[in-house]
Amino acid sequence: RKEVEQDPGPFNVPEGATVAFNCTYSNSASQSFFWYRQDCRKEPKLLMSVYSSGNEDGRFTAQLNRASQYISLLIRDSKLSDSATYLCVVFLRGNEKLTFGTGTRLTIIP
Amino acid sequence: DAGVTQSPTHLIKTRGQHVTLRCSPISGHKSVSWYQQVLGQGPQFIFQYYEKEERGRGNFPDRFSARQFPNYSSELNVNALLLGDSALYLCASSLNGQRATNEKLFFGSGTQLSVL
Numbered sequence: 001r002k003e004v005e006q007d008p009g010p011f012n013v014p015e016g017a018t019v020a021f022n023c024t025y026s027n028s029a030s031q032s033f034f035w036y037r038q039d040c041r042k043e044p045k046l047l048m049s050v051y052s053s054g055n056e057d058g059r060f061t062a063q064l065n066r067a068s069q070y071i072s073l074l075i076r077d078s079k080l081s082d083s084a085t086y087l088c089v090v091f092l093r094g095n096e097k098l099t100f101g102t103g104t105r106l107t108i109i110p
Numbered sequence: 111d112a113g114v115t116q117s118p119t120h121l122i123k124t125r126g127q128h129v130t131l132r133c134s135p136i137s138g139h140k141s142v143s144w145y146q147q148v149l150g151q152g153p154q155f156i157f158q159y160y161e162k163e164e165r166g167r168g169n170f171p172d173r174f175s176a177r178q179f180p181n182y183s184s185e186l187n188v189n190a191l192l193l194g195d196s197a198l199y200l201c202a203s204s205l206n207g208q209r210a211t212n213e214k215l216f217f218g219s220g221t222q223l224s225v226l
Contacts, residue, residue: 004152043200043217044153087152096166096207097143098215100152 135203
């Protein structure tokens with residue numbers, strides 16, 4: 001089983017729609033969780049951290065369910081500029097590394 | 111302030127050759143990590159260095175090595191290149207090597223290595 005699993009997509013979504021991504025992780029001792037965004041041929045950039053209580057940043061909402069080892073990202077009122085690959089990432093202290101999922105490719109259609 | 115800088119941006123090598131990739135972290139950051147990203151996959155951890163010491167190593171063969179210099183810049187070396195080493199190599203810096211669980215990691219734009 002992969003350490004971090006994501007649906008690779010692609011997701012093709014009309015502009016203005018709401019889209020949700022899911023991610024599961026295998027190590028229950030994982031301590032920190034993130035969503036990164038990666039544009040084509042560019043480096044990953046931190047989109048948002050994910051907290052147990054859930055957190056929101058503008059049109060983006062992240063949720064964490066530790067019991068189910070499940071992370072989600074919701075994008076409301078999607079924009080053309082949201083087209084990118086979204087990477088689910090977990091961190092376990094002691095491993096000293098971020099573990100990335102394969103990413104979910106999102107394309108917003110005008 | 112400059113972000114994480116990597117050089118070169120692109121590199122073409124042939125099988126069996128050796129390559130050295132370079133990275134300068136954000137000023138004040140003491141930790142550098144290296145990741146390999148094969149097309150269609152997420153980045154895979156190779157090494158982390160903090161204060162010039164190796165702190166973490168991923169599941170990569172001994173052909174991969176790295177070091178960190180007193181100015182906190184870093185080099186990644188790959189010997190005896192294979193076709194499968196073709197990838198985007200990303201360097202990331204953080205202040206203290208993510209000792210705090212929410213310490214942010216900043217990536218450079220990467221070196222695209224093609225092995226022919």
